[in-house]
Amino acid sequence: MKRRLIAMMVSCLVSFPLMAAQSDDPLNSPMWDYMRNIFIGEDAFVFDDKVVVDVPVFAEDPTQAPITVDASAYSGQIQKIIAWADLNPIQHIFTYFPHPDVIPRISLRIKVQQGTAVRAAVQTRDGVWHVGGQYLDAAGGGCTTPSMGNANPYWESHLGEMQTRLFERGETGRYKLKVIHPMDTGLADGIPEFYIQQVVLRNEAGEDLARLELSQPVSENPVISFDVRNAGQKHIIWMRDNGGNEFKQTL
């Protein structure tokens, strides 16, 4: 009895400091548990370096910080990818549903309010979430700064105009597109939220190859690139914003 008590005391002494010092989050973010709860819930998850989140060390422009999420290690096995920034006032960046025919790699630019962990959680067909992430340093203010468009009425007459190009990349192809849209977060004084919520890349047969749900942190005049396997095919890009405006272009 006495020995067991001592063992308990020792284990308390040893394990308490360990628990206090170490979070299982490799990025040591104060918001990890909260974010996990929101986006993953009670599902099984692992931290996984094969889910690559690529960001610069610091965001030179906190309204246009580039990120790339590359889950190609799980090509063909993915249900969805959720990306978020822990310390943004609106954390969710996008949810991406890649068809097995696309390479699950996507690049775009985001607004960041301060230095934050940027995450991508990839749910594979077995239901497990594979979580990758990277810390992005920033001076901040990206989410509460009025969009440039707010000071310049150019966008009003060009809303939804797209520029697109297919780049041959060996066996595969990359679509890069830019669309004119203010992507207002609703967090800048007196400017209501106005942003593209859905982006879909379809093939000629009308099948969704890449379905993307965007949130407010995606940067103004979004530049997005998708990698596709079958670059020879004709594709259609379709978008809708929270004002109900639809934009469509054949690639």
Next chain:
Amino acid sequence: MMNIFNTRNLISITLALFTSVAVAAPLSYDLKPQKIAEDTWLLEGKLEDFTLHNGGNIVNTAFIVTDEGVIVIDTGPSFRYGREMRQAIEQITDKPVKHVFITHSHPDHYLGNQAFKDATIWALPETGRQIAENGNAFAENMYRLVGDWMRSTESTMPNKVMNLKPLSLGKHTLTFMALTGHTGSDLVILDHATGVMFASDMVFYQRALTTPHTPGLKIWLKEIQQLRATEHKLLVPGHGPMVNDGRAFDQMEAYLTWLDNTLTEAADAGLSMTEVIELPVPDQFKGIALTQREFVRTVAHLYPKYEEAAFN
């Protein structure tokens, strides 16, 4: 067991506390004017980025002591720097500061203006406009980056708009070039008495150039050629050591050309910004301070324009 609180340890602990306080107390740029030509003094900044340690002293400023008064070229990153610069000038001459030239709107070059309010502070009209528009944000950012060194610093406007007419003071005649490569409004000053060219941030040497407000690398390149063709004996860059030959221009041309080609090719290959940031910087530029860091910043500043061009 050894008692760590024995007398000897206590003394060294006390001493350690005392010395660290003594080191932390007085902030000083410790400016040391270096005579680079007749009547001409340079305050050379460090080849660093802004830090809490260097207080923003990463910039070259200069002054010319004439019989009729002193000419100052740029006032540094803070009110404190401006005051210390004035003290440094007073160590050398009792002549009053008559003219101050602000070469461009970046905060490390003009936030010392408060210390020179009694002089004529000249700047190009566009520089004044940029300071009026961005000055407070620049100053705020400097407080964030270098901290207490900035105490009491406020963005202070130049008080006279430049007309580009030659200016004579004592036996020194200055002529001016209004260029655009670095910020859209860049003043280069030539002293005909000494042959010194104060190139401002049109020229960086041994310190990677910065691009947040450049109208374009090709424009900058063209103006470097213009500067190279302008007769002078000694070149004082905005950042980095002075040179008396074409080395600084060679380096600027090589780096600007590499940047322009790299960004063009990257955009044509469809690279995303994160991929461009990871491109290797050639060995020939590795000796230039902060190249990798400034390359990442440059991609953020300029790549969207190159991407835009690649759509068409």
